[in-house]
Amino acid sequence: MTHKVHPFIFRIGQTTNWKSRWFSMKNYQEYLREDTGIREWLMKKLKTSHVSDINIERSPNVMNIIIRTARPGILIGRGGEGSQKLKKEIEKKIISIWKTIPLRRRPSLPKREIKITIEDIKSPNTNAAVMAQNIADELEKRIPFRRAMKQALEKVSSQKEVKGVKISISGRLDGSEMARYEWLKSGRIPLQTIRADLDFGQREALTKYGIIGVKVWIYKGDVFEKVEGRK
Numbered sequence: 599m600t601h602k603v604h605p606f607i608f609r610i611g612q613t614t615n616w617k618s619r620w621f622s623m624k625n626y627q628e629y630l631r632e633d634t635g636i637r638e639w640l641m642k643k644l645k646t647s648h649v650s651d652i653n654i655e656r657s658p659n660v661m662n663i664i665i666r667t668a669r670p671g672i673l674i675g676r677g678g679e680g681s682q683k684l685k686k687e688i689e690k691k692i693i694s695i696w697k698t699i700p701l702r703r704r705p706s707l708p709k710r711e712i713k714i715t716i717e718d719i720k721s722p723n724t725n726a727a728v729m730a731q732n733i734a735d736e737l738e739k740r741i742p743f744r745r746a747m748k749q750a751l752e753k754v755s756s757q758k759e760v761k762g763v764k765i766s767i768s769g770r771l772d773g774s775e776m777a778r779y780e781w782l783k784s785g786r787i788p789l790q791t792i793r794a795d796l797d798f799g800q801r802e803a804l805t806k807y808g809i810i811g812v813k814v815w816i817y818k819g820d821v822f823e824k825v826e827g828r829k
Contacts, residue, residue, distance in 0.1 A: 604798070605789065605796050605797075605798040605815065606798065608792060609792055609794075609796070612792055612793060612821065613792075613793065613794065613795045613796070613821045615653075617637075617651060617652070617653050617654070618630070618633045618653070618654050619653065619654070619655045619656075620654070620655060620656030620657075622656075624705070625705055625708070628696070628699060628704075628705060629656065631695060631698075631699070632692060632695050632696070633654050635691070635695040635698075636652070636654070636663065636688065636691060636692065636695070637652045637654070639691055640652055640663075640665070640688075643687075644665070644667070644673065645731070646669075646672070647667050647668075647669045647672045647673055648667060648668040648669050648719075648722070648728050648731050648732070649665055649666065649667045649727075650666040650667065650668070650719055650725050650727040650728055650799070651666055651727065652664070652665055652666075653666075658710075659709075659710050659711060660710055660711045660713060661710050661711070661712050661713065662713045662714075662715055663688065663712070663713065663714050663715070664715045664717060665714065665715070665716050665717065666717045666719055667716060667717070667718070667719060668718075668719045668722040668725070668728045670716050670717075670718045673716050674716055681714050681716060684714060685712055685714050688712060688714070689712055692707075692712075693707065721757070721759075723753050723754055723756075723757050724754065724757050724759060724760055724797070724816060724818065725797065725799070725816075726797040726798050726799030726814040726815060726816045727797075727799030727800075727801070727814075728799070729750050729753075729754060729765075729799065729814045729816070730799040730800055730801040730812045730813065730814040731799075731801045732750060733746050733747065733750050733765065733767070733801075733803075733812045733814070734801040734802060734803035734810075734812050735803075736749075737767075737803035737805060737810055737812070738803050738804060738805060740805075742772065743767055743771050743772060743780065743810075744780075747765050747767065747780070747782050748782065750765055750814075751763060751765055751782050751784055754814075754816060755784045755785070759818050759819070760785070760816060760817070760818060761785050761786055761817045761818060761819050762783075762784060762785025762786040762787045762788075762815075762816075762817035763783070763784050763785060763787075763814070763815065763816050763817070764781065764782070764783040764784075764787045764814070764815040765781060765782050765783075765812075765813070765814050765815075766779065766780065766781035766782075766812075766813045767779075767780055767781075767810055767811065767812050767813075768780075768810070768811045769803075769805075769807075769808060769809060769810035769811055770805075770807040770808050770810070771810065773806075773807045777808075785817065786817055787815050787817050788817065789815075791820070793820045793821055793822060794817060794819075794820055794821075795817070795818040795819055795820065795821045796815060796816070796817050796818075797815070797816040797817075797818065798813070798814070798815050798816075799813070799814050800812065800813045800814070
C-alpha cells in the first residue's frame with residue numbers, strides 16, 4: 599500500500615530548504631523544543647497576518663526568527679512598534695518553553711540576542727500557505743465552499759509562473775451530517791517528481807459545524823539546480 603508523504607520532506611536541498619538552520623553540539627534537544635514551540639505559538643498568534651512559514655537561524659550569540667508574511671505592515675506596526683512588542687513576547691515565550699524542560703536535565707538559558715526579520719511575500723497568489731489561509735478565512739465567514747475553492751483556483755491559475763494547482767477541503771462541508779472530501783484541480787501536480795518546484799500549504803477553518811481542513815498544492819515548474827533558500 600502507498601503512504602502519503604509531505605511534499606517538502608524529500609525535496610529538502612532540491613527545491614526547499616530547512617526551516618531550522620543551525621547546529622549544536624550540546625543543547626540540540628532543547629533548541630529543537632524551542633524552535634517547535636516558537637513556531638507553533640507564532641502561527642496561532644499571527645493567524646490574521648497570513649504567515650506563510652517561520653524560519654529560525656542561530657549563531658553563537660544571535661537567534662534570528664524570519665517570518666514570511668503577506669501582510670508585513672500588520673506585524674511591523676507604526677514605527678516598528680509591532681515588531682518590538684512581538685520580540686518581547688517571544689522572549690517571554692522562550693523562558694516559558696525552557697521551564698517545561700525537567701529541572702534535573704535543564705541547562706542554563708543561553709544569553710543571546712533575539713532578532714526578528716519580517717519578509718514580504720511579493721506574490722501571495724502563488725504561495726500555497728497564504729491561499730489556504732484565504733480559503734479558511736472565507737469558510738469561517740460562511741461563504742459556500744465551492745465558491746471559495748473556485749475563486750482561489752482562478753486566482754492562482756491566472757498567475758503566469760503557475761503550471762498547476764490543486765485545492766482540497768475536508769470536513770462537515772456546508773453543515774452536512776457526514777464529513778466528506780472535495781477537491782478541484784487545474785494543470786499538473788507532479789507529486790513524485792523530486793525536482794518539481796511544488797509549494798504546499800494547509801490550514802484549518804474553525805466553523806460552527808467543526809473544523810474544516812484546507813490543503814493547497816501549487817506547481818511552478820521544475821528546478822534543475824539546488825537552492826540555498828526558498829523565496
